[in-house]
Amino acid sequence: MIISDIFSQGSPQENTKGNLGKAPTTGNRGLVLVYAVFISVAVLIFHGIAEGEFSAFLTLSVIFQCLGISLLGVHVLSTGGVHGISAKSLQLEAIALACRLSGTTWLEGYLPSDPTGEFLYQVFDGVSLGMVLMLLCHVLKTQRKAQADDDALPVTPFALGSLVLAALLHADLDDRPIFDTLWMTGLFAGAVAVVPQLWLMTRNRGNAPAMTSHFVAVMAFSRLLSLIYFYHAYPEVTSEPWFETPGVAAVEDPRHAGHAIVAGHVVHLMLLGDFAYHYVKNVAARGLHSPLELPQTFIV
Numbered sequence: 001m002i003i004s005d006i007f008s009q010g011s012p013q014e015n016t017k018g019n020l021g022k023a024p025t026t027g028n029r030g031l032v033l034v035y036a037v038f039i040s041v042a043v044l045i046f047h048g049i050a051e052g053e054f055s056a057f058l059t060l061s062v063i064f065q066c067l068g069i070s071l072l073g074v075h076v077l078s079t080g081g082v083h084g085i086s087a088k089s090l091q092l093e094a095i096a097l098a099c100r101l102s103g104t105t106w107l108e109g110y111l112p113s114d115p116t117g118e119f120l121y122q123v124f125d126g127v128s129l130g131m132v133l134m135l136l137c138h139v140l141k142t143q144r145k146a147q148a149d150d151d152a153l154p155v156t157p158f159a160l161g162s163l164v165l166a167a168l169l170h171a172d173l174d175d176r177p178i179f180d181t182l183w184m185t186g187l188f189a190g191a192v193a194v195v196p197q198l199w200l201m202t203r204n205r206g207n208a209p210a211m212t213s214h215f216v217a218v219m220a221f222s223r224l225l226s227l228i229y230f231y232h233a234y235p236e237v238t239s240e241p242w243f244e245t246p247g248v249a250a251v252e253d254p255r256h257a258g259h260a261i262v263a264g265h266v267v268h269l270m271l272l273g274d275f276a277y278h279y280v281k282n283v284a285a286r287g288l289h290s291p292l293e294l295p296q297t298f299i300v
Contacts, residue, residue, distance in 0.1 A: 031074075031210075031211075031214070031288050031289060032288065034067070034070065034071065034074060035067070038063060038064070038066070038067040038070070041063060042060050042063045042064070045059060045060075045063065045116060045120060046059075046060060049114075049115055049116055049120065050112070050114040050115060050116045051114070051115075053112070053113070053114035054229070054232070055112035055113045055114050055117070055229065056112055056114050056116055057112075057225050057226070057228055057229040058111075058112045058117075058121065058225075058226060058229050059112050059114075059116040059117070059120055059121045059124070060225050061222045061223070061225035061226040061229070062121055062124040062125050062128065062222070063124055064218055064219075064221050064222040064225065065124070065125075065128055065218075065219060065222040066124045066127055066128045066131075067218050067222075068214070068215045068216075068217075068218035068219040068222060069093075069128050069131045069132055069135070069215070070131065071211045071214045071215045071218065072085055072131075072135055072211060072212065072215050073131055073134075073135060074211055075209060075211030075212060075215075076135065076138060078211075079209075081142070082138060082139045082142055082143050082147075083147065083209060084200065084201070084204065084208055084209040084211075084212040085135065085139050085143075085200075085212060086151050086196040086197040086199070086200040087136060087139045087140055087143065087148075087151055088151055088153050088154075088155050088196035088199075088200075089193050089194065089195075089196040089197040089200075090132050090135055090136040090139065091136065091155050092155055092158060092159065092189050092190070092192065092193035092196065093128075093132050093189075093190065093193045094129060094132045094133055094136060095159055095162075095185075095186070095189045096185075096186040096187070096189040096190035096193060097125055097128055097129040097132060097186065097190075098129060098186070099182040099183065099185045099186030099189065100125060100182075100183055100186035100187075100190075101122065101125050101126060101129060102179060102182045102183075103174055103176075103179035103180075103182060103183050104121065104122055104125065104183075105122055107174040107176065107179060108174075109171075109173030109174035109175070109180070109183075110173055110174065110183050147200075150200055150203035150204065151196065151199075151200045151203070153195065153196045153199045153200075155196070158189065158192045158193075158195070159189060161188070161192075162185045162188035162189040162192070163181070163185050165184075165188055165260070166181045166182070166183075166184035166185040166187075166188055167181050168242075169184060169239075169256055169257055169260035170183070170184040170239065170257060171183075171184065171237045171238060171239045171257035171258070171261070172238055172239050172240050172257075173237065173238070184257070184260070184261075187261060187264045187265075188264050190223070190264075190268070191223070191264040191265065191267050191268040192267070192268070192271075193219075194216060194219065194220075194268065194271055194272060195271065197212070197215075197216055198216070198271070198272075198275065201292075201294065202294075207291055207292070207293055207294070208291060208292040208293075208294070209291055209292075210288065210289050210290060210291050210292065213279055213282075213291070213292035214288070216272065216275060216279070217275075217276070217279050220268070220269060220272045220276065223265050223268045223269060224265075224269065226265060227262065227265035227266070227269070230258070230261050230262055230265065231262055233258075234255070234258030234259065234261060234262050235255070235258065236258075237255070237257050237258035237261060238255075238257070239255070239256055239257035239258075242256075275294075278292065278294055278295070279292060
């Protein structure tokens with residue numbers, strides 16, 4: 001059975017009397033298979049390689065991040081189109097991943113302390129970046145003008161804002177200001193990367209393809225796992241004081257970086273509060289393979 005058959009979402013025209021339910025049933029099985037594979041990998045890595053270490057929550061977060069991006073790839077393969085995928089959101093995700101990998105590939109300050117931090121964490125981030133870049137190229141080449149017009153939220157202010165905040169609030173776990181700033185830029189850019197995707201959903205009259213809604217939900221779960229880790233670890237996230245007055249002792253180990261990291265995760269989850277409610281309600285009522293229909297009150 002080929003990929004397009006496994007993940008076929010079907011179309012209204014195909015759901016005629018003889019075929020009603022066949023495509024969604026097949027698609028549900030394929031979608032469940034994708035989830036099952038990634039969850040199995042996550043459990044195997046957490047218990048078999050990380051041996052249940054708490055720091056492996058960071059690795060779990062990038063595994064589910066990879067799952068979310070993979071669902072967009074499945075959407076493209078199954079439909080042959082890019083409807084509902086925001087190129088702007090992919091651009092911000094690419095910036096976030098590239099900034100993070102600039103340091104984690106050779107510095108250890110922000111890596112999990114368990115064995116997964118030696119290579120697996122970076123591998124999943126690298127695979128995610130590769131998939132995002134491939135999807136971005138495909139979306140930019142094939143998206144219709146109508147979607148391009150709807151996906152018009154500018155990325156530059158988000159990227160520059162993330163960089164400026166990171167320059168002010170970065171930690172010093174790598175003890176290299178440039179790469180500490182880049183890591184924090186990646187965190188902030190990732191936190192707001194969902195905004196263009198939500199914007200596109202509102203421009204599409206509140207109707208989102210199933211895979212894109214799963215992408216947003218899984219990325220939120222990924223950030224939640226990361227938040228769980230940093231919520232417990234932020235007292236250990238040190239940073240340099242903003243000002244050092246001659247003759248006056250600087251505040252030892254200021255904690256603004258740790259608070260900023262937690263706040264970045266919280267902002268991402270707050271942006272998705274309304275979406276999460278409607279997503280869970282839709283999945284519970286209509287199943288995994290149903291498009292997400294947002295109410296008029298969600299549309300801005």
